[in-house]
Amino acid sequence: MNLRGLEIEVFEGVYPPSEDTFLLMDAVSGERGARGLELCSGTGAVGLSIASHVEEMVAVDLNPVAAMNTLLNYRVNGRWVSVVVGDLFSPIHGKFDLIMINPPYLPDGEGDPADPTWSGGASGRSIIDRFISEVGDFLSPGGRAYMLQSSINGIEKSLERACSEGLEAQIVERRDFDFESLVVIRMGLERHSSSGVWKS
Ligand SMILES: C[S@@+](CC[C@H](N)C(=O)[O-])C[C@H]1O[C@@H](n2cnc3c(N)ncnc32)[C@H](O)[C@@H]1O
Numbered sequence: 001m002n003l004r005g006l007e008i009e010v011f012e013g014v015y016p017p018s019e020d021t022f023l024l025m026d027a028v029s030g031e032r033g034a035r036g037l038e039l040c041s042g043t044g045a046v047g048l049s050i051a052s053h054v055e056e057m058v059a060v061d062l063n064p065v066a067a068m069n070t071l072l073n074y075r076v077n078g079r080w081v082s083v084v085v086g087d088l089f090s091p092i093h094g095k096f097d098l099i100m101i102n103p104p105y106l107p108d109g110e111g112d113p114a115d116p117t118w119s120g121g122a123s124g125r126s127i128i129d130r131f132i133s134e135v136g137d138f139l140s141p142g143g144r145a146y147m148l149q150s151s152i153n154g155i156e157k158s159l160e161r162a163c164s165e166g167l168e169a170q171i172v173e174r175r176d177f178d179f180e181s182l183v184v185i186r187m188g189l190e191r192h193s194s195s196g197v198w199k200s
């Protein structure tokens with residue numbers, strides 16, 4: 001598919017770019033930085049959309065097919081990326097100016113097999129809560145993290161959790177649908193975000 005000027009292939013079983021992907025792309029569109037990290041990269045479309053403004057991009061996905069899909073899409077679009085198969089931040093070292101995640105966030109239905117492409121555990125929050133707890137360790141001073149979140153599993157909970165982890169957090173994008181609202185929460189280390197580092 002052609003997505004905002006990018007050629008994006010979607011391998012079988014990999015999450016196709018959808019409304020949540022597009023909202024996260026909107027949120028990061030004006031971003032710049034030396035080091036960027038996309039977790040849960042899927043096709044890699046989000047990170048790829050700003051890769052021309054970032055010196056070094058790293059992408060992580062638990063699914064090896066998705067990791068290959070990310071790598072291929074960067075190659076097809078003439079961009080460089082380091083792709084790692086792994087669980088969230090576990091394969092990652094160092095600090096990043098930009099971190100992006102569209103996590104699996106749907107609650108598992110009773111009796112449904114849990115598909116990691118979309119399943120966020122029983123409450124839908126398992127990846128979200130881990131991300132918020134760990135992201136501060138990987139942000140450079142002044143760095144920004146962008147997390148896609150749905151109203152179905154508690155936007156306020158995420159804002160409160162970020163606050164309790166010592167992060168400044170605010171909603172920077174929102175789109176309302178019949179059955180849910182999607183938002184993007186931007187987070188940063190408190191001492192930097194409160195001193196005017198935010199881009200808007
Ligand atoms: C909702 S899709 C988002 C894909 C893509 N970023 C996008 O916005 O279109 C979630 C992705 O997270 C990956 N994933 C699930 N659990 C993960 C984990 N623990 N660590 C890393 N990636 C994970 C899935 O394989 C899937 O590709």
